[in-house]
Amino acid sequence: MQIRKSVVSAAVGAALTGTTPVVAQDEPQVHEEIVVTATRRAQGVQDIPYNISAIAGQAIKDRGISDLAELTRGIPGLSGPDLGSRAGVNNTIVMRGLNVGDAGLSTVAGNRTVSPVSTYVDDTPMFANFRLVDIERVEVLRGPQGTLYGSGAVGGTLRFITSKPNPEGTTFEFTGGISANAESDESNYEARGVVNLPLSDQSALRFAVAYDHRGGVVDSTKLIQTDASGAPVLADPGNVDSAPQFVSAGDLDEGDNLFAKVAFLLMPTEVTELTFTYLYQREDWRHGTTAYIGGDSALGNGPDSWEDSSNALDTVDRTVDLASLDITHEFGFASFTSSTSFTGDDSTPMRDTSDFYETLAPIYFFYPRMLVVDQSAEEKTAFTQEFRLVSSGDSRVDWVAGLYYHSEDFDQTNVNRMPGFGAWADDPASSGSQVVASYYGASGLTTVGDFIEFGLGGVRPSANGEMPFSSDFRDEFTDIAAFGELTFRPADAWQVTLGARFFEQELDSGLRQTLPFCGAGCSDDGLDPEGVTLAANASSFNDSIFKLNASWDFTVDHMAYLTVSQGFRRGGSNALPLAGPFADPSFPLEYRPDEVLNKELGIKGRFADGNVSFTAAVYHIDWDDIQIETFTLAGFKAVMNGNTAVSKGAEIEVNAQLSDNLNANFGYSYTDARLTDDVAVTTGMLNDGDRLPFVSENQLVLSLDYRRPVLRDKELRFHLDGNYRSDFRAEPNDDLVPANQYRFDGYTLLNASLALYAETWSVQLYAKNLSNESGLSAALVRNADAAATAEFGRRGWLSRPRSIGVRATYRFE
Numbered sequence: 001m002q003i004r005k006s007v008v009s010a011a012v013g014a015a016l017t018g019t020t021p022v023v024a025q026d027e028p029q030v031h032e033e034i035v036v037t038a039t040r041r042a043q044g045v046q047d048i049p050y051n052i053s054a055i056a057g058q059a060i061k062d063r064g065i066s067d068l069a070e071l072t073r074g075i076p077g078l079s080g081p082d083l084g085s086r087a088g089v090n091n092t093i094v095m096r097g098l099n100v101g102d103a104g105l106s107t108v109a110g111n112r113t114v115s116p117v118s119t120y121v122d123d124t125p126m127f128a129n130f131r132l133v134d135i136e137r138v139e140v141l142r143g144p145q146g147t148l149y150g151s152g153a154v155g156g157t158l159r160f161i162t163s164k165p166n167p168e169g170t171t172f173e174f175t176g177g178i179s180a181n182a183e184s185d186e187s188n189y190e191a192r193g194v195v196n197l198p199l200s201d202q203s204a205l206r207f208a209v210a211y212d213h214r215g216g217v218v219d220s221t222k223l224i225q226t227d228a229s230g231a232p233v234l235a236d237p238g239n240v241d242s243a244p245q246f247v248s249a250g251d252l253d254e255g256d257n258l259f260a261k262v263a264f265l266l267m268p269t270e271v272t273e274l275t276f277t278y279l280y281q282r283e284d285w286r287h288g289t290t291a292y293i294g295g296d297s298a299l300g301n302g303p304d305s306w307e308d309s310s311n312a313l314d315t316v317d318r319t320v321d322l323a324s325l326d327i328t329h330e331f332g333f334a335s336f337t338s339s340t341s342f343t344g345d346d347s348t349p350m351r352d353t354s355d356f357y358e359t360l361a362p363i364y365f366f367y368p369r370m371l372v373v374d375q376s377a378e379e380k381t382a383f384t385q386e387f388r389l390v391s392s393g394d395s396r397v398d399w400v401a402g403l404y405y406h407s408e409d410f411d412q413t414n415v416n417r418m419p420g421f422g423a424w425a426d427d428p429a430s431s432g433s434q435v436v437a438s439y440y441g442a443s444g445l446t447t448v449g450d451f452i453e454f455g456l457g458g459v460r461p462s463a464n465g466e467m468p469f470s471s472d473f474r475d476e477f478t479d480i481a482a483f484g485e486l487t488f489r490p491a492d493a494w495q496v497t498l499g500a501r502f503f504e505q506e507l508d509s510g511l512r513q514t515l516p517f518c519g520a521g522c523s524d525d526g527l528d529p530e531g532v533t534l535a536a537n538a539s540s541f542n543d544s545i546f547k548l549n550a551s552w553d554f555t556v557d558h559m560a561y562l563t564v565s566q567g568f569r570r571g572g573s574n575a576l577p578l579a580g581p582f583a584d585p586s587f588p589l590e591y592r593p594d595e596v597l598n599k600e601l602g603i604k605g606r607f608a609d610g611n612v613s614f615t616a617a618v619y620h621i622d623w624d625d626i627q628i629e630t631f632t633l634a635g636f637k638a639v640m641n642g643n644t645a646v647s648k649g650a651e652i653e654v655n656a657q658l659s660d661n662l663n664a665n666f667g668y669s670y671t672d673a674r675l676t677d678d679v680a681v682t683t684g685m686l687n688d689g690d691r692l693p694f695v696s697e698n699q700l701v702l703s704l705d706y707r708r709p710v711l712r713d714k715e716l717r718f719h720l721d722g723n724y725r726s727d728f729r730a731e732p733n734d735d736l737v738p739a740n741q742y743r744f745d746g747y748t749l750l751n752a753s754l755a756l757y758a759e760t761w762s763v764q765l766y767a768k769n770l771s772n773e774s775g776l777s778a779a780l781v782r783n784a785d786a787a788a789t790a791e792f793g794r795r796g797w798l799s800r801p802r803s804i805g806v807r808a809t810y811r812f813e
Contacts, residue, residue, distance in 0.1 A: 033613065036139045038159065039485075040148065040390050040400050049495070049551035049561035051602055051617045051651060053140040053667075057163060060132050063719060064177075064753070064766055064807060066190070066212065068093070068129050069799075073723040073749060075140055076667025076701050077651050078156075081694070081778035082799050083288065091115035091127040092778075095142060095155035096621060097647035097673025097695045098596065100628050112639045113627045114569055118145070118152035120159045121322060122277065123339035124384055125150070125406065128320045130281055131259040134194050134208035136163045142651065143619060144567025144598045147483055147499035147547045150404060154567035154596045154623075163194075164275060165204035165265035171196045171813050177764075179805020182772050183306045184251045186215025188803060202268065208261040216251030217801050218289055222309040223247050224371050231420035232369040240424065241431045244369040252313060255285035271330040276323075283318040293779060293796035306774075306801060311354045312373055318347035330392070337388045345380040353416065357468075364468075364517075365432030365448050367421055372468070375415045382408040398487040404503075410475040415467060422462030425449040457529055458519025468517045473575065476508045485547070493554070499547035499565075504540070505593075511535040511575035511636075524577065537573035539590045558605030568595045569627060574638040584632045591639040594625040611657040621647045628679065628686075643677030645692060661708055667701040694778065696725040696746065715757045724748040730779060747775050749799060764807045768800065775799025 033044045034054040045054050053075055065071050069082040072093065080093045091114075092101070098116040119127045132138075138160055145153035174193045181188065192210035199205060225233040225245040232244035263277045292309045324341035351374045358370050388402040424430050425448035428437070433447040436455075445451050453460040461468075481503035489495045515522040515531030522531035545566035553559050571593040577583045602617035626642040649671040656664045673695045679686040703721035710716045726746040750771055755764035769775070778797040 034137055036137065037161075038139050038141050038157075040388060041398075046559075046604055046606060046613050046615075049497075049549055049559060049602075050563065051142040051600070051604075051615055053142075053615075053653060055138045055140075057135040057137055060135055060138070062717070062753075062755070062764075063721070063751070064764070064768075065132055067131065071132065071138065074701055074703065074721060076653055077142065077649075077669035077671070077699060078140065079694070079696065079699065079725060079777075081797050082775065083778065083797050091117065091119060093117040093119070093155075093158065094694055096619065097649065097671040097692055098155040098621065098623060098645075099673075099692055099694055100626055100642070100645075101693070112572065112574075112629055112637060114152040116152065116155040116569065118149055118157045120149070120157065121279065122160070122162055122324060123326060123337075123386060124322055124324050124341040124343060125152075126322060126341075126343050126382070128281065128322070128343075128345065130160070130279055130320070131210050131212070131257060132160070133192055133210040133259055134163045134206070134261055136161045142617075143563065143600055143621075144547075144565045144596055146545045146565070146567040147485060147501045148400070150406075150481060150483075150501065150503070151479060151505075151568060151570040151593075154569055154594070162261065162263070162277060162279075163206065163208075165206035165263050166196050167198045167201055167204040167265065167267070169196070169813055170198060171811065173809060173811040175807060175809040177805055177807030179766075179768075179803040181215055181217050181800075182802040183217040184215060184219075186217070186251050186254065188215050188805065189213045190807070203264070203266045206261075206263040206265075208259075210259040211257070213256050214254060214800075216254035216286070218251070218253045218287065218291065218306045218308045218798075220247075220249045220252050220308050220310065221292075222311065223249055223313070224311045224369070226371070226419065229419065230417075231423070232371050234369070240427050240429050241368050244371065252287040252308060253285070253289045255283065257284075258282045273328045275326045277326075278324075279320075279322045281318075281320045283316060283320075285316045287313050287315070289798050289800060290795045291774070291798055293776065306798060308795065310352050310795070311371055312352040313350075314352055315350045316347060317349075318345075320345050332392065334392055335390045337386075337390070339384070339386045339388075341382075341384045343380075343382045343384075345378075347376075347378045349376050349378070350374065351376070357416075357418070364418070364421065365425075365435060367418070367424060367432065369420055369424075370418075371420070372416055372418050375417065377413045378411070380408065380410045382406065396489045399485065401484040402482070404479070404481040404483065406477075406479040408475070408477045410473075410477075412471075412473045414469075414471045414473075416469040418461070418466045418468050420466070421468075422449070422460070422466045425452065425461045452517050452519065456517075456519035456521060458531060459516035459529055461517060464516050467514075469513070469515055471511065471513045474510045475572075477505070477570070477572075478507075479503060479505045479570065493552055495551050497547070497549040499549075500544060502542075502544045504542040505570050506538070506540045507570070507572045508538045509536065509573045509575035511577075513577075533577040535575040535577045537575050537589045539571060539573040541571050541593055543568065543593065545595070555605070557607065557610070558603065560603045561601070563598065563600040563602075565598045565600075566595060567598065568593045571627075572639065574636075576632060576636055576638060584636075587632050587638060588640060591627055591641050592625050594623065594627045594641065596624070597622045608656075612654065613656075614652065614654045616650070616652040618650045619648065623647065626679075642675075642679035642686070645673065645675045647671060647673035647692070647695075649673075661706055663705045665701070665703045667699075669699045671695055671697055671699075691729050693730055694728050694744075696728045698724075698726040698746075700724040710756075713759065717753075717755045717757060719753045719755075720751070722748060722750045744776055744779070747773050747799075749773055749775055760810065760812050762809045764809075765805075766807065767802065767804045769802045772802040773799060774801075 034056050035042050036054050072078045072080045078095055095117045141157040145157040149157045172195050177190045179188045190212040195207045197205045225247045234242040235245045236242035260280045266274045290308050322343045327338040329336045353372050353374045354370050357372045385405045391399045428446055436451045437446045449460045452458045483501040485499040487497040513533045518531045519529055520527050524533050547565040549563045551559050551561035571591055573590050598621045600619040604615040606613045623645040626645055627639050628642045629639055632638055651669045653667040673692040675690045678688050701723050706718040708716045728744050749769055751768045753764050753766035776796045
């Protein structure tokens with residue numbers, strides 16, 4: 001018997017409103033289908049002729065998924081490193097193998113390029129890694145989505161749809177939990193609440209708040225002990241050239257996260273709806289969940305324990321907010337939507353960059369206590385406005401038309417400090433000063449400080465707060481676009497969709513850098529003692545992309561589809577010095593947009609009386625003018641265009657209601673993503689045939705949910721899920737330095753829970769990462785040959801260790 005739409009709609013409604021009904025013993029479970037709006041009109045997932053996955057908010061809540069790293073592990077073909085405290089700094093999601101960035105390096109400096117996977121919070125293009133609280137659903141759109149979702153959607157798009165206020169009933173829900181970590185004595189805490197308050201038949205308020213504390217699990221073996229001024233403490237106080245005093249510390253990577261949401265819904269007429277939403281998140285993290293991963297470049301088995309060897313703690317203090325106003329009006333022939341949003345992202349990260357400065361030791365006269373902390377202040381603000389008109393009614397022709405405007409400002413300030421260097425440089429007894437005196441004593445220069453101030457014409461370290469480097473970087477970006485899709489149905493079983501997007505973009509960039517210890521010789525004009533270099537550049541692009549999609553319902557329950565689609569990422573400018581010792585005339589001042597062409601065949605449908613649904617697809621993606629983040633010869637982070645790459649693969653996802661009580665989800669993806677041309681970068685050559693970085697050939701997800709009525713009116717639920725990804729490599733240009741080659745072994749992560757649900761409450765016992773797998777998903781592999789910092793130069797980002805906890809929820813209406 002074909003699955004009935006009324007039953008599916010009821011199940012979908014329960015999932016979307018967040019209710020959790022307790023099933024009576026004589027009521028069979030129903031295979032639920034989620035309604036999504038990925039095509040800008042509401043449709044069931046199985047009715048859309050694309051490869052789309054969706055996760056209901058209730059499932060996210062039941063599984064205790066709180067952030068993006070946990071979410072990606074349950075989605076076939078989607079991967080991303082667990083960067084812990086750095087997870088919100090840069091978008092490191094990988095979909096369909098389109099990736100050339102190094103997730104480890106992205107934690108050190110903000111990415112210049114946008115991610116190949118775009119993310120949306122409702123209708124706002126933004127990446128923030130908001131806590132997944134009060135979420136209606138998450139939609140996963142695989143493959144290029146440029147016609148409707150614009151720049152960055154080359155690998156796919158993730159949409160996080162938040163729950164709206166509901167005027168039909170008052171609801172309260174509160175959750176609290178505690179868990180213990182396998183690798184430490186610290187605990188994790190969580191608390192969250194959601195309140196829905198009708199104000200009238202046409203208006204409502206909705207509030208959500210969540211707080212969680214993650215206990216530290218990583219122990220340090222090599223922190224440099226500092227005094228009250230921040231200077232390293234000498235291991236031998238009587239020796240000015242003594243090495244620093246090292247100390248150990250436990251459970252470094254603890255952190256706190258506070259999330260809040262308020263939403264207001266108003267329906268002034270039967271055909272008009274206004275929704276205002278404000279999201280706020282405050283993060284305060286100490287260090288990342290990192291560990292020393294060994295010096296043998298042939299090994300890929302990761303660390304044996306959660307131990308880190310950084311010289312100083314990395315910290316992040318970050319505030320993110322989003323304010324949006326969505327207005328919809330039904331004209332009868334079409335639905336009009338206006339989406340307006342403002343976003344802000346302010347952070348003050350501190351990073352240990354001692355290992356980089358260790359490679360520059362001769363410049364600093366082999367200062368024996370190299371401890372350098374990068375103090376940053378980053379601010380990103382954006383305004384987005386989109387107008388859409390979507391046709392209504394049943395006809396042979398459907399259409400979507402829209403206008404889009406986006407402006408974005410980004411400012412980043414970096415200050416590097418070398419505590420203790422000023423006093424050492426002014427001490428005539430230091431080894432560096434003795435070298436200066438032996439060569440320049442006749443000229444009156446007896447200390448390193450003298451040499452920097454009078455010999456180089458720079459600023460004496462003790463006079464400028466021991467600051468060897470600073471930079472101020474700014475970006476101003478605007479994007480104006482018109483887009484549309486037209487769907488024609490020549491017959492009931494056929495449809496053809498044509499889509500296009502026409503866009504014009506502008507980017508202005510500027511950079512001011514100082515090198516006070518280098519002095520006038522490092523400045524643009526050869527005179528400035530601060531060693532100031534200035535750079536500015538502007539670029540503009542206009543282009544268009546297209547999409548063709550066709551599908552055929554060859555039975556009532558089965559569909560075959562074909563898609564040929566383009567996607568693009570915005571181009572930009574490199575703000576690089578045009579004069580002075582750091583000018584690099586060979587490096588391009590602009591980088592072009594990169595584009596992909598995706599060709600895809602798929603089939604999807606239902607069988608077994610509608611209790612089993614599936615989607616299967618094969619694809620081939622050509623990637624041209626790939627954007628590669630690299631460095632100039634002078635060490636400036638910049639972007640260049642490479643040549644070409646290709647990604648081809650297959651995906652399958654199956655959802656099955658195996659019995660009245662047992663549901664299973666299975667997903668598998670195969671990805672072969674490689675460069676197809678040699679690419680010359682600053683440090684050498686990337687080779688044709690190199691695998692793209694951090695891309696596993698095989699990924700597998702599996703989940704089982706078993707429900708059984710117990711104690712007359714209650715329900716016992718058991719959940720088990722697992723994620724496997726095969727081995728992968730670090731970024732291709734790591735292969736240029738044999739000591740930095742690194743292969744990541746594949747790994748499997750398992751989670752399980754057992755819960756008892758009643759009508760107004762639930763109690764859940766859960767375990768995450770059951771096997772305590774280290775799950776090495778990214779690495780910062782650099783400067784491995786610097787003896788003093790070899791350990792810090794080989795850090796890997798780990799999955800959180802096994803945690804076992806209990807969570808309780810109380811709800812009432």
